[in-house]
Amino acid sequence: MTETDSIAWYRLRARAAACTVALGLLLGAPAAEGQRGKRLQKALHELRAQGLELIYSARLVRPELRVAEAPTGSLAEQLEQLLTPHGLTALETEGGAFLVIANIDESVAAPLLLQGAVFSAHTGSPLNGVSVRIVDVQSIGADSPTVARGVEGGGNSSSAPSVIGTLATTGPVGAFRFAGLAPGLYQLEAGRDDHLVERASVVVQPLPSRSGRAVGVQPRVRIDLLPRAFLNDEIAVRASEVSLLTETGPSSLSLDRAQVASLPRLGNDVFRALSILPGVVSNDVSAQPQIRGGRRDELQVVLDGQELYGAYHLQDYDNGLSIVAADDLAQVDVIAGNFTAANGDRMGGVLDLRTGTPDGRGGRLSLSAVNIEASYRAKIARDRGSWQVTGRRGSLEYVSRLFGDENPGFWDVLGKAEFQLGDRQQLRINGLMAGDGIDFVEVVGSGAAREVDTLNTRYRNDQFWLTHQALVGERTLLLTSVSHGRLARDRAGSESAEEQTLGLLDRRELEVDEARQSWSMQLTPHRTLEFGGAWRSYESDFLYQSTFERELTAVGDEVALSTPPEDFQATFEGDHLGAYVSDRLRVGERLTVETGLRYDSYSRSLLPADASSNAWSPRLNLGYQVSERTILRAGWGLYHQSQRPYEIAVEDGQTGPARLERSNQAVLGLEHQFLNRKLKGLRIEAYRRRISDPRIRFNNAFEPFNVLQELEPDRVGIDPIRSRADGIEVVLRGTLGARTDWWFNYSFSRSEDLLGSSEGGLRFVERESDQPHALSLVTAVRLPRAWQLSLALRYHTGWPVTPSSLRLLTTEEEGGAGDDESDESDESEESDAGLLVLTGLNSERLDDYYRLDLRLSKTWDLSRGSLMFFLDIQNGLDRQNVSGLDHSLDDGVLTASPERWPGIFPSLGLRWTF
Numbered sequence: 001m002t003e004t005d006s007i008a009w010y011r012l013r014a015r016a017a018a019c020t021v022a023l024g025l026l027l028g029a030p031a032a033e034g035q036r037g038k039r040l041q042k043a044l045h046e047l048r049a050q051g052l053e054l055i056y057s058a059r060l061v062r063p064e065l066r067v068a069e070a071p072t073g074s075l076a077e078q079l080e081q082l083l084t085p086h087g088l089t090a091l092e093t094e095g096g097a098f099l100v101i102a103n104i105d106e107s108v109a110a111p112l113l114l115q116g117a118v119f120s121a122h123t124g125s126p127l128n129g130v131s132v133r134i135v136d137v138q139s140i141g142a143d144s145p146t147v148a149r150g151v152e153g154g155g156n157s158s159s160a161p162s163v164i165g166t167l168a169t170t171g172p173v174g175a176f177r178f179a180g181l182a183p184g185l186y187q188l189e190a191g192r193d194d195h196l197v198e199r200a201s202v203v204v205q206p207l208p209s210r211s212g213r214a215v216g217v218q219p220r221v222r223i224d225l226l227p228r229a230f231l232n233d234e235i236a237v238r239a240s241e242v243s244l245l246t247e248t249g250p251s252s253l254s255l256d257r258a259q260v261a262s263l264p265r266l267g268n269d270v271f272r273a274l275s276i277l278p279g280v281v282s283n284d285v286s287a288q289p290q291i292r293g294g295r296r297d298e299l300q301v302v303l304d305g306q307e308l309y310g311a312y313h314l315q316d317y318d319n320g321l322s323i324v325a326a327d328d329l330a331q332v333d334v335i336a337g338n339f340t341a342a343n344g345d346r347m348g349g350v351l352d353l354r355t356g357t358p359d360g361r362g363g364r365l366s367l368s369a370v371n372i373e374a375s376y377r378a379k380i381a382r383d384r385g386s387w388q389v390t391g392r393r394g395s396l397e398y399v400s401r402l403f404g405d406e407n408p409g410f411w412d413v414l415g416k417a418e419f420q421l422g423d424r425q426q427l428r429i430n431g432l433m434a435g436d437g438i439d440f441v442e443v444v445g446s447g448a449a450r451e452v453d454t455l456n457t458r459y460r461n462d463q464f465w466l467t468h469q470a471l472v473g474e475r476t477l478l479l480t481s482v483s484h485g486r487l488a489r490d491r492a493g494s495e496s497a498e499e500q501t502l503g504l505l506d507r508r509e510l511e512v513d514e515a516r517q518s519w520s521m522q523l524t525p526h527r528t529l530e531f532g533g534a535w536r537s538y539e540s541d542f543l544y545q546s547t548f549e550r551e552l553t554a555v556g557d558e559v560a561l562s563t564p565p566e567d568f569q570a571t572f573e574g575d576h577l578g579a580y581v582s583d584r585l586r587v588g589e590r591l592t593v594e595t596g597l598r599y600d601s602y603s604r605s606l607l608p609a610d611a612s613s614n615a616w617s618p619r620l621n622l623g624y625q626v627s628e629r630t631i632l633r634a635g636w637g638l639y640h641q642s643q644r645p646y647e648i649a650v651e652d653g654q655t656g657p658a659r660l661e662r663s664n665q666a667v668l669g670l671e672h673q674f675l676n677r678k679l680k681g682l683r684i685e686a687y688r689r690r691i692s693d694p695r696i697r698f699n700n701a702f703e704p705f706n707v708l709q710e711l712e713p714d715r716v717g718i719d720p721i722r723s724r725a726d727g728i729e730v731v732l733r734g735t736l737g738a739r740t741d742w743w744f745n746y747s748f749s750r751s752e753d754l755l756g757s758s759e760g761g762l763r764f765v766e767r768e769s770d771q772p773h774a775l776s777l778v779t780a781v782r783l784p785r786a787w788q789l790s791l792a793l794r795y796h797t798g799w800p801v802t803p804s805s806l807r808l809l810t811t812e813e814e815g816g817a818g819d820d821e822s823d824e825s826d827e828s829e830e831s832d833a834g835l836l837v838l839t840g841l842n843s844e845r846l847d848d849y850y851r852l853d854l855r856l857s858k859t860w861d862l863s864r865g866s867l868m869f870f871l872d873i874q875n876g877l878d879r880q881n882v883s884g885l886d887h888s889l890d891d892g893v894l895t896a897s898p899e900r901w902p903g904i905f906p907s908l909g910l911r912w913t914f
Helices: 003-033 040-049 075-086 257-261 270-276 397-402
Strands: 088-092 098-102 112-120 131-139 149-151 167-169 175-181 184-192 195-204 221-225 241-245 299-303 329-335 349-355 362-368 371-380 385-394 409-420 425-444 451-472 476-496 501-524 527-548 552-556 567-587 591-602 614-627 630-641 661-673 679-692 697-700 715-718 722-735 740-756 762-766 773-782 787-796 804-810 830-838 849-861 866-874 882-890 893-900 905-913
Touching: 040 075, 075 088, 075 098, 112 184, 112 195, 167 175, 184 221, 195 221, 241 257, 241 270, 270 329, 270 773, 270 787, 552 715, 804 893
Parallel strands: 112 221, 149 167, 299 349, 552 830
Antiparallel strands: 088 098, 112 175, 131 167, 131 184, 149 175, 184 195, 241 329, 329 349, 362 371, 362 905, 371 385, 385 409, 409 425, 425 451, 451 476, 476 501, 501 527, 527 567, 567 591, 591 614, 614 630, 630 661, 661 679, 679 722, 697 715, 722 740, 740 762, 740 773, 773 787, 787 849, 804 830, 849 866, 866 905, 882 893
């Protein structure tokens, strides 16, 4: 650039600057003048947009306040000019922000009141027993010393001249308050042992009312705390665990009582809520879940420390409901594998149910489409004891709507009494009784062609247990328990039709007695030693008779025949002894290690003659504290499972118990709690299961649900050489605004059996419940006027199904349906009976499954208690999901028609709690 060009360039810049200044002078005056009459809130917003950091409350800067005169000068000077006419001023804080406050009126400058409440950041529930402390204060008014008083729920007072250190403790609704404060900017610190410490800043000052007169009551302060359960040594090593119904479970992914109550689920059954959890497989009919590719019987159900044998109602309807009332439960822990050495003889998972202790006298009455329920609780012995009892009676609309006209009935009674024996001992008595029944009669035709089909079933389940708890010394807890249980089953049916004749008698009875004891010793603040043992005695009686002819019989290279015996009677007796030891230790500040070893011994009568009767099961769990909000967990263990006498599949031709199964399981997971209020928690877990010596299992190849499953033509046995299951699970939880919570789960998994064929080949075959992709999305919205709406979307890949073909039997071949070697063919006369030849077990899949459920509820506060109404809609989109295939033979032609799960099913309910 030449010197002439440079001079011309600088002249052009000078002219542009002059034009800019002139334009500003022309437009500036009208703009400044235009500020008059503008809303003060908008004027402050414009100052904030220009870079002035402002903090103010809409209660101080009310919408009706207007700008009196156009401000001039610096941004800080303009701020003061805008505020002064309204009795407001600005305080510059240490961080450089300007805090808008009211001018101090010495007549009301002291004493002032600061009040607020503390809530759980991931459940929204109020927190009781939180310590809230004043840790700093910056005076903005009268500087005479003032003594603050911490109150509400047991706070203490301070006699020091400074308010710093003054403590208040939250009460039952999470509330706290400090009285006698001078105006100032206060820093509060809130914390509880099981939550992270959180700080909050709040201005305490006289606030003008609508009339313009200053008052001394401050707006309520809300403090949200994140759980610090990761820092608990016991919880730190618990992989694959989710807690329900609790305020603070093992992570931010737990659900409290209100959240579980809002979940759409039939019959208010908490077991049915488990289907939203990752790794849990369930169908539309059954309440009994499967965990991570395992069978249903691999899940151990425990109630107040006692394992339940047969925890389900409607056993003829695929265990349609659980026998435990959800409203009696105070906590539900779901451990989907890698549980500690204290639990044994099951290898899939543990469902740990715990009832609560009554806090006073009261009860509840509820009515729904599924059952009628009544409950009452009370304190006794001068509040040193308590009792509670709940009774339910099943109504009939549920099953008749879903399945037909069988009209079953069911009932259960759950009772508990607790007594405090001095300061160091407690005695608890539990009892659970349940029953089911069906009386079904169907008349077909009339006159000589008149046929009567009948089905009568009775089930009874009674369990009682006594538990003594004692504190030995200061650091040892001793639990001793004895129990007795009796399960009875009586099924009888008869049918006579052109295609099939049927007679059935199935009677079984189980008597089981048990004694258990466990010791828990707190050796140091970060080391706990636990050990214990249990002895269990079984006696199981069977009487089974059947006479029937199948129109079709399923056969295949990779399956075994199910052959119900015509007459079987036997008694199985035996004992099971289990013992364990577990040592949990925190190493340094970040690592927690839990080692365990379990030993199980079984009577020879409970195993095949050539099987080992002893099993050693080592366990190892690790938890590494990456940060205060992130933990890495890993676990490995061996798990063994026996086939108990009452589980012997006599109806499928089993005449004795199977061998011990052994599962080698490993899990690796990462869990993180977010500070972001829109995201609460994230869990990612990968698991691996390898099962050796799996026992034979019987199921229906085409239809997963039938009342008399052993008599269906598609009943087959699957006898794997070994099995495996692998998967990755992702759980993410968050909020959408202050009123909406959401929960998202995704699982990628596989579960397979290694099977051999009659031709000597081996291949891995998908299990019948294998679903490579599964997700669920739950959204709960708290609506105005105590209404609540929840939606639950479930999706999974269609379950495997087996292709089949028909082979008609000749008259000579009838009676030997399992013999497929004869090829008499052309000269032999064909009959109406045939073979369903299974080709490629589970090699095809049903259509993908999805379902949307919703629940709308409303709660009213009454003079005595509360009343809740709910509308629950299962399958709200009326999606006709395919459950299987129904095969029929008509004039030598095989027809396969799709069977479908129930469509839309709405139900109403009322519950009065008093």
